[in-house]
Amino acid sequence: MAGSLPLVPTQAKPQRSTTRNESSWVKWSLIGLAALVLIWMIVLPLIVVLTESLKKGWEVYVAAIVDPDALSALRLTLLVAVITVPLNTIFGVAAAWAITKFKFKGKQLLITLIDLPFAVSPVIGGLIYVLVYGEHGWFGPWLSDQDIQIIFALPGIVLATLFITFPFVARELIPLMEEQGQHEEEAAVTLGAKGWTVFWRITLPNIKWGLLYGVILCNARAMGEFGAVSVVSGHVRGETNTLPLHVEILYNEYQFSASFAVASLLLILALVTLILKGWFTRKSVH
Amino acid sequence: MKKSLKMGMVLSLVLALTVVTAACGKKDEAASTSTNDKKDVELLNVSYDPTRELYQNYNKAFAAYWLKEKGQKVTIKQSHGGSGKQSRAVIDGQKADVVTLALGYDIDAIQEKGLIDKDWQKKFDKNSAPYTSTIVFLVRKGNPKQIKDWDDLIKGDTQVITPNPKTSGGARWNYLAAWGYALSKNNNDQAKAQEFVKQLYKHVPVLDTGARGSTTTFVERGIGDVLIAWENEALLSVKELGPDKVDIVYPSESILAEPPVAVVDKNVDKKGTREVAEAYLKYLYSEEGQTIAAENFYRPTLESVKTKFKDSFKDLKLFTIDEFGGWQKAQKEHFSDGGIFDQIYVPSK
Numbered sequence: 220m221a222g223s224l225p226l227v228p229t230q231a232k233p234q235r236s237t238t239r240n241e242s243s244w245v246k247w248s249l250i251g252l253a254a255l256v257l258i259w260m261i262v263l264p265l266i267v268v269l270t271e272s273l274k275k276g277w278e279v280y281v282a283a284i285v286d287p288d289a290l291s292a293l294r295l296t297l298l299v300a301v302i303t304v305p306l307n308t309i310f311g312v313a314a315a316w317a318i319t320k321f322k323f324k325g326k327q328l329l330i331t332l333i334d335l336p337f338a339v340s341p342v343i344g345g346l347i348y349v350l351v352y353g354e355h356g357w358f359g360p361w362l363s364d365q366d367i368q369i370i371f372a373l374p375g376i377v378l379a380t381l382f383i384t385f386p387f388v389a390r391e392l393i394p395l396m397e398e399q400g401q402h403e404e405e406a407a408v409t410l411g412a413k414g415w416t417v418f419w420r421i422t423l424p425n426i427k428w429g430l431l432y433g434v435i436l437c438n439a440r441a442m443g444e445f446g447a448v449s450v451v452s453g454h455v456r457g458e459t460n461t462l463p464l465h466v467e468i469l470y471n472e473y474q475f476s477a478s479f480a481v482a483s484l485l486l487i488l489a490l491v492t493l494i495l496k497g498w499f500t501r502k503s504v505h
Numbered sequence: 506m507k508k509s510l511k512m513g514m515v516l517s518l519v520l521a522l523t524v525v526t527a528a529c530g531k532k533d534e535a536a537s538t539s540t541n542d543k544k545d546v547e548l549l550n551v552s553y554d555p556t557r558e559l560y561q562n563y564n565k566a567f568a569a570y571w572l573k574e575k576g577q578k579v580t581i582k583q584s585h586g587g588s589g590k591q592s593r594a595v596i597d598g599q600k601a602d603v604v605t606l607a608l609g610y611d612i613d614a615i616q617e618k619g620l621i622d623k624d625w626q627k628k629f630d631k632n633s634a635p636y637t638s639t640i641v642f643l644v645r646k647g648n649p650k651q652i653k654d655w656d657d658l659i660k661g662d663t664q665v666i667t668p669n670p671k672t673s674g675g676a677r678w679n680y681l682a683a684w685g686y687a688l689s690k691n692n693n694d695q696a697k698a699q700e701f702v703k704q705l706y707k708h709v710p711v712l713d714t715g716a717r718g719s720t721t722t723f724v725e726r727g728i729g730d731v732l733i734a735w736e737n738e739a740l741l742s743v744k745e746l747g748p749d750k751v752d753i754v755y756p757s758e759s760i761l762a763e764p765p766v767a768v769v770d771k772n773v774d775k776k777g778t779r780e781v782a783e784a785y786l787k788y789l790y791s792e793e794g795q796t797i798a799a800e801n802f803y804r805p806t807l808e809s810v811k812t813k814f815k816d817s818f819k820d821l822k823l824f825t826i827d828e829f830g831g832w833q834k835a836q837k838e839h840f841s842d843g844g845i846f847d848q849i850y851v852p853s854k
Contacts, residue, residue: 354598355618363598366775371599446608453599455549468585471717472557473745 259402272479283469283477284400284484291457292465293484295376299461300441303380307437311388312430315463316422318389319396331394336385344382348375371453376461379447384437391433399425430504432496439492442447443485462488540743546781548581551601553674553764554590554715555738559606566797567788571781581700581783587715588674595620595769602782607674607765608717610832612767625767634763635789636803639823640675640682642731642754643723643739650730654756655686659704659733667709668719668730670840674764675716679733679838682760684839685824689758705848718831724751735762736818744802778793 243334272280283289314333318326336344350356352369363370369375403425407417423430445463452459458467469478519738564581571579584591584599588607594616595601604621606612615621625631625753648813650663658665670678678836680702687701688694710728713719716738724742725730731740731754739753773779788794793812804818805811829835839845 347785349597359598368600369599370597371594453594454586455582456584460584471554471721473742482583 249448255416262318265486268479268482270477272410272483274479275476280480280483283474283480286477288457288460289462289481289484292460292462292481295373295460296462298373299377299380300378300438303384303441304434304438306381306435307384308388308430309434310385311390311437312426315392315396315426316387318393318417320401333389336382337390341383341444341446342445342450346381347376348382348451352378370451371455371459373459375451376448376459379451380441380444383444384440387440388430388433389436391429391436395426395429396422428499431499432484435492435496435499439489442492443490469505506699510621517605518534525812525847527797533726534657544576545578546700546778547579548778548785549584549600550581550603550605550785551584551591551595551599552605553591553607554585554717555675555720555735555741556605556764557583557585557717558741559737560800561626561787562801563794564799566793567785570788570793571784577781579785585717587668587672587718589672592712600772600776601769602776602778603766603768605786607764608677608762608824608832609765610677610836611766613833615767615769620769620771621767622770626765628691628795629767629786630790631806632763633765633767634806635766635786636764636798636805637762638757638762638803639736639759639788639821640679640733640762640772641736641739641759643720643734643742643751643755644754645730646752648752648754653688653754655683655701655705658683659701659708663708664710664729664733665705665708665731665733666711666713666719666723667733668716669712669714672714673716673719675735675738675762676719676803677835678735678760680839682756683733683828683831684757685828686758687762688828690777699845699849702845706850736804740802740817753831755819758822758824761825763826768771802853816823 349370353359403421404417406419443463448461449464452464466478468484469481550560560583570580571577588651592606592611595604595615596618604612616625642652667679670676670680683705684698684702685696691697713722717736720738722741722745723729743751768782772784795805795807799805799810799814826832
């Protein structure tokens with residue numbers, strides 16, 4: 220249907236106005252369709268989360284959130300994000316730098332490896348760590364002798380989250396840096412600048428918006444990850460439960476309002492992230 | 506230049522904020538543990554799915570008892586999930602002090618890896634099963650499909666909800682309850698029992714991994730006509746969801762489910778928590794422990810509590826796992842790879 224539309228204005232006499240009419244029809248129906256999908260898929264569930272969480276009143280809502288187990292889940296979620304996001308930021312910048320500024324063997328392999336976490340199911344992201352660091356995994360017996368607990372403890376959760384959020388920054392930067400080329404850096408070097416000076420003065424200012432965007436996406440995923448974390452967490456309340464896992468636990472305990480209240484907390488974290496993202500994107504345009 | 510300076514400021518602000526929040530949290534934690542560091546002790550109880558409410562209450566009671574008795578503060582952490590999955594986690598290195606699982610086989614599996622001593626089942630009374638339960642049916646209000654006994658489950662287009670016996674302990678009890686019923690009805694004819702169970706699983710549209718998952722499937726998602734469930738799980742859902750939504754149906758015969766408990770010897774010896782871990786499980790047999798179990802719909806084993814809660818638990822004909830030659834044999838025959846369950850279960854559609 221839409222494909223045949225552009226033909227119409229060329230035949231019609233009052234060319235300009237028809238063009239506008241027809242295309243505005245297309246425009247509005249497309250916008251309407253998108254809005255409908257958005258309402259159906261995103262806005263409605265959001266409303267459900269909020270209404271369900273407040274169904275039993277503010278008191279239940281607040282009680283669910285200040286519950287020690289919920290607070291500890293929130294703390295763990297933030298802690299995991301604080302550890303994983305900077306690490307992945309450093310890794311992402313380094314990888315993007317290496318891939319776009321140098322020529323070397325195995326470059327394609329590196330790019331593929333960076334993409335791997337996007338391609339495999341998060342459950343596998345968790346299981347591989349159980350197989351490597353679990354009691355009967357490769358390093359299990361040795362770790363057990365040293366009394367180091369990785370799986371079913373914070374390190375395991377951090378590892379799984381690192382794995383899952385690993386591509387976000389690099390993936391954001393690689394196309395950007397490729398597009399920018401390296402003329403400015405070359406110019407700086409000719410003028411006598413050293414490696415780190417080039418990075419801080421030229422490269423970083425050039426990529427900062429893309430970098431921030433990647434960091435924000437990485438952060439959002441780090442706080443929201445369920446599958447991989449679920450495999451390695453051990454689900455100990457007040458200890459190795461992250462917010463997404465806590466939501467599931469509450470739901471399974473018939474505490475529907477409480478579970479939606481905690482879900483709304485996650486939602487607020489996500490909204491803050493998105494608002495920051497929007498703000499940065501606007502700033503970067505100006 | 507100016508712009509990047511501002512940028513840097515924003516970035517560092519965001520970072521600083523997050524670090525501060527996390528640090529605050531950390532500090533709280535450190536403060537609370539350091540004040541009575543020497544005395545406090547922590548236990549991790551790795552349990553199966555439907556015991557959440559039971560242990561929530563029991564842990565409080567035990568902590569109070571232990572504080573009074575020994576003057577030591579004990580915090581008990583809980584982890585819940587399908588019994589088989591939980592057993593797997595302990596094998597993979599979850600540092601449980603005690604396991605309270607759905608059936609003996611799952612503890613045997615941990616024992617086989619050397620984490621638990623061989624004679625664990627003799628360490629506590631009643632084969633280390635402080636409370637028991639049985640398998641019943643949960644149907645929609647008014648019982649529209651007129652389900653009265655096991656035979657009604659395989660009639661017409663009745664949809665049956667039960668979890669996956671490979672991952673869920675409750676599901677294995679469900680399966681064996683059906684099998685045992687068919688055996689006694691057909692004069693111990695194994696072939697006929699197998700045919701009955703095969704028919705039964707043809708009526709199962711979805712296998713969840715744990716008992717609680719199946720309950721939510723049945724109750725919240727509204728799938729199925731009947732849920733085969735732990736008696737405690739069925740009574741709990743009636744309490745939680747109100748008696749106007751579901752009814753409990755007791756079949757003519759069912760299995761006596763004995764969920765056992767054990768101390769994970771290797772872990773408690775390493776952590777030095779043996780004394781409190783053993784006391785924790787032992788207290789389950791006390792008057793108070795038994796009362797909490799009964800209040801959470803588990804059948805008590807202590808006579809005095811039994812008589813007190815006589816009206817809460819219906820009397821019905823119960824057979825035990827011995828009918829199947831014990832858990833080792835039942836597991837091997839029915840639930841191992843290529844076992845009878847694998848042979849008869851064909852996912853529907």
